[in-house]
Amino acid sequence: MKSVSVDVKHVTRVEGHGNIAVKVEDGEITKLQLQIVESPRFFEAFMRGRRWHEAPHIACRICGICSVGHTTAAVKALEAATGIEVTPQTRMLRKLILNAEQLQSHYLHLLFLAIPDFFGVGSVIPLASTHPEVVKTALRLKKLANDICRVVGGRHIHPIAVHAGGFTHLPRPEELIEMKRRLIDSREDIAAIASLYEHVEIPEFTRDTEYVSLSVFGNSEYAFYDGDIISTLQPEPTKVCDYRARATESVVEHSAAKHVRSPNSESYMVGALARFNNNHKQLHPGAKALAERLGLMAICTNSFHNNTAQLVECVHCTEHSIELIDNMLTQGLKEEPLVEPSFFHKGAGSTEAPRGILFHEYELDDDGRIANADLIIPTGQNLANIEADMRAMIPGLLESGMSREEMTLRLEMLVRAYDPCISCATHFLDIEWL
Amino acid sequence: MAAEPPVRIVGCGRWSMGDDQAGLAVADRLRHRAIPNVAVVGSEAPGTELPAGLGEAVELLVLIDAAVADERHPPGTSERIRDRGQLKLAATGPHRNTHSLNVDTGLRLAAALGTLPKDTWIYAIFGSNFDRCLELSPEVEAGIEPLTRRIEHEVRQWLATHASGWRTTDSHPGCCG
Numbered sequence: 001m002k003s004v005s006v007d008v009k010h011v012t013r014v015e016g017h018g019n020i021a022v023k024v025e026d027g028e029i030t031k032l033q034l035q036i037v038e039s040p041r042f043f044e045a046f047m048r049g050r051r052w053h054e055a056p057h058i059a060c061r062i063c064g065i066c067s068v069g070h071t072t073a074a075v076k077a078l079e080a081a082t083g084i085e086v087t088p089q090t091r092m093l094r095k096l097i098l099n100a101e102q103l104q105s106h107y108l109h110l111l112f113l114a115i116p117d118f119f120g121v122g123s124v125i126p127l128a129s130t131h132p133e134v135v136k137t138a139l140r141l142k143k144l145a146n147d148i149c150r151v152v153g154g155r156h157i158h159p160i161a162v163h164a165g166g167f168t169h170l171p172r173p174e175e176l177i178e179m180k181r182r183l184i185d186s187r188e189d190i191a192a193i194a195s196l197y198e199h200v201e202i203p204e205f206t207r208d209t210e211y212v213s214l215s216v217f218g219n220s221e222y223a224f225y226d227g228d229i230i231s232t233l234q235p236e237p238t239k240v241c242d243y244r245a246r247a248t249e250s251v252v253e254h255s256a257a258k259h260v261r262s263p264n265s266e267s268y269m270v271g272a273l274a275r276f277n278n279n280h281k282q283l284h285p286g287a288k289a290l291a292e293r294l295g296l297m298a299i300c301t302n303s304f305h306n307n308t309a310q311l312v313e314c315v316h317c318t319e320h321s322i323e324l325i326d327n328m329l330t331q332g333l334k335e336e337p338l339v340e341p342s343f344f345h346k347g348a349g350s351t352e353a354p355r356g357i358l359f360h361e362y363e364l365d366d367d368g369r370i371a372n373a374d375l376i377i378p379t380g381q382n383l384a385n386i387e388a389d390m391r392a393m394i395p396g397l398l399e400s401g402m403s404r405e406e407m408t409l410r411l412e413m414l415v416r417a418y419d420p421c422i423s424c425a426t427h428f429l430d431i432e433w434l
Numbered sequence: 435m436a437a438e439p440p441v442r443i444v445g446c447g448r449w450s451m452g453d454d455q456a457g458l459a460v461a462d463r464l465r466h467r468a469i470p471n472v473a474v475v476g477s478e479a480p481g482t483e484l485p486a487g488l489g490e491a492v493e494l495l496v497l498i499d500a501a502v503a504d505e506r507h508p509p510g511t512s513e514r515i516r517d518r519g520q521l522k523l524a525a526t527g528p529h530r531n532t533h534s535l536n537v538d539t540g541l542r543l544a545a546a547l548g549t550l551p552k553d554t555w556i557y558a559i560f561g562s563n564f565d566r567c568l569e570l571s572p573e574v575e576a577g578i579e580p581l582t583r584r585i586e587h588e589v590r591q592w593l594a595t596h597a598s599g600w601r602t603t604d605s606h607p608g609c610c611g
Contacts, residue, residue: 061566108482112482125542125543126546128543128547129546132546135543135546139486142482142486146479146483156478
């Protein structure tokens, strides 16, 4: 039996700082931790006492990658807490900027952070010398997604036009026409990236787990903005206001981010693969075709295929964004005043951020100030599942005769496949070190 | 589509991080100068946006970014960095995490792609407050206009000595911020 130890400080090409610590003695795993070492950031604490409408603009600072997701979950939660009903125009604009964030985040992960693994290089810089066309395509796609966020949200990150009750700035028709033109042009670039991914070797690994996401019933929409909570083990929908029935947080000693379990499992997965597994029938036909071409079939239990699911979602988001822009151009955008609150109470909101389902809940006092906030972040929800995957994977790696270095790389690749956003995950309030 | 101007000016920084917005503020003023044959843009994500915006026609790239003041460089002063090694950014390449997708990453990617112009000028404007804040500190605010004028002057000089091969175009408004 083998003994081996893996000690990665820090896992590279992810968002934030995390370590992998594994010790195997005589074939038995005696230590296995994905250590989140980034400092807690206490967002839930310092939002207390702030005015209700400030929450989206504070909460979006949790992350520079998924700031639109945080903004969207926050405005939905505040609207639930204040009785605000937004207009169809606001919903369309929110869906468009959320699509753009999925694109910019997925492109960043697939084409800058994950792809060096498949070319056996340490970063995107050497790839720029050996495969310049790939990197130029990546830069073009990323810039397009950033520009859509900028046009709709006023900035490419931390949007300033998105508020509870509506938008304070609207994209001009000529900007929408230009974005649509570039989205149409980007089909060719996505096809090139798909051809590339068709030939990369995704590691063989399967482990049954629970996949949790939003899902929309009653229409054909692939859930990013709307929906109830479902999972592969509990497909009956749960309303977002009851999210605590589906996600229970706990503090673990080795992580500055909380772990989360469901009523059905010690761990579960959220993100592109979970969305694909639950909602693949609602993907755009072009995305479905790509999934088939890449061999991605629901229910896929190989976490490495989260990358594949992200690429499939890029096709979906591109096509859905083109449809949304067409609708906006046909109907015309008009200035609308922000919808005012009817009352101040408590409300929860959820959205699918690029890395998975995201929950925000705010309790407001009678003056509209935040009395309590609760945020449950996708990466936090994935941490226990990553550790469970590592635990399941290690015996096979040992049996295969892999070197310590090869094992280390494979474990790092697994963590990266989840596209973890560690800075997001360390936002939390209560630390109860065991 | 309009021809790509031969000079590209990129102001870098974050509008919401105090003096870090200085590069963006200088670019904003330069954009309003409307210098012919010059595109001026601002970027809050230069790691990917800088190389994405560099086409083959760009012969001079001008970067403006904020830097941390020290004894030799008080807040509000600025300097043209002749040696990129002075930036001391090489240790934080893109191999670390997304937070290091910075100006240095953008320059290295452009160099690797072969699109980094031989003439690349980097101006640092020194600041003291890089906390979350929408305002520039008074010293840096006072340093914005002198640096804007200096860059305009030096770019116009460069244009005067390199102008022979171009069709004169109007200024390219780009987008700032």
